Amino acid sequence: MTVIRTERLAKAYGDVAALDGLSLSVDSGELYGLLGPNGAGKTTAMEVLTGQTVADSGEAEVLGVDPETDPIGVRERVGILPEKESPPSFSTPREYFQFVGSVRGMTDERVDEQTETWAQRLSFAEKLDTLSTDLSRGQQQKTMIAGAFLHEPEVVFIDEPLANLDPIVQERVKRFLTNYREAGNTVVVSTHNVEVAAELCSRVGVVNAGELVAEVVPSELATDETLLDVFIEHVDDREEWTGDE
Numbered sequence: 001m002t003v004i005r006t007e008r009l010a011k012a013y014g015d016v017a018a019l020d021g022l023s024l025s026v027d028s029g030e031l032y033g034l035l036g037p038n039g040a041g042k043t044t045a046m047e048v049l050t051g052q053t054v055a056d057s058g059e060a061e062v063l064g065v066d067p068e069t070d071p072i073g074v075r076e077r078v079g080i081l082p083e084k085e086s087p088p089s090f091s092t093p094r095e096y097f098q099f100v101g102s103v104r105g106m107t108d109e110r111v112d113e114q115t116e117t118w119a120q121r122l123s124f125a126e127k128l129d130t131l132s133t134d135l136s137r138g139q140q141q142k143t144m145i146a147g148a149f150l151h152e153p154e155v156v157f158i159d160e161p162l163a164n165l166d167p168i169v170q171e172r173v174k175r176f177l178t179n180y181r182e183a184g185n186t187v188v189v190s191t192h193n194v195e196v197a198a199e200l201c202s203r204v205g206v207v208n209a210g211e212l213v214a215e216v217v218p219s220e221l222a223t224d225e226t227l228l229d230v231f232i233e234h235v236d237d238r239e240e241w242t243g244d245e
């Protein structure tokens with residue numbers, strides 16, 4: 001069943017075309033990767049799909065809801081991990097989870113349960129009552145990840161989820177995401193990390209200059225081909241510095 005769909009989405013910021021005819025479709029139970037270079041339009045696509053910004057033209061639908069006409073309806077039903085945001089500096093992770101829980105209509109008991117579960121999953125129980133401003137960047141990221149999944153939404157949008165996490169926690173988050181999808185939920189992950197996309201995603205959409213330029217099922221790649229090969233084939237058309245002098 002299709003749970004996320006975009007049709008010829010376009011959005012410009014001044015003369016920059018952030019989205020330029022993006023069409024894609026994601027089924028329930030997929031861990032779908034949006035893979036693209038810096039500035040490809042991944043974050044803008046996630047923002048349109050979660051009702052945080054409006055496209056200039058084209059269509060978008062999440063769980064049958066149009067994020068342009070009913071942005072609150074979409075946000076009620078999905079989890080979101082934005083790329084650049086941190087938990088509010090004046091609150092502790094526990095308070096942030098209580099806030100998320102109240103917005104998401106969770107009972108206090110469920111919030112407490114989930115707070116303990118996530119603190120254990122990501123090893124930050126001793127930081128639950130520390131002001132966010134005094135947390136490390138990775139501890140803030142753990143708080144944001146837990147916040148996105150706290151109410152166990154059936155669709156979750158996550159932007160660079162592994163940023164700032166140590167390798168052990170990265171592995172735990174990857175395993176969690178795989179289990180979450182295997183339980184029938186849908187996750188869209190935006191990244192420019194090819195290895196993460198290849199390892200984690202059931203399907204990857206390569207986005208370049210605001211359009212979908214390729215789709216790949218990593219497990220079906222030929223043995224002599226990698227996701228990086230596909231990425232470079234479709235994206236590396238810029239005559240830029242290669243790293244050699």
Ligand SMILES: Nc1ncnc2c1ncn2[C@@H]1O[C@H](COP(=O)(O)OP(=O)(O)OP(=O)(O)O)[C@@H](O)[C@H]1O
Nearest residue numbers: 013016018036037038039040041042043044045192
């Ligand atoms: N609020 C904004 N105002 C002006 N330009 C913007 C704005 N947001 C995005 N852009 C531009 O739109 C383009 C797409 O940006 P976007 O953040 O969607 O890319 P991205 O694929 O998520 O990139 P990255 O991987 O670097 O995070 C870029 O050229 C960016 O500079």
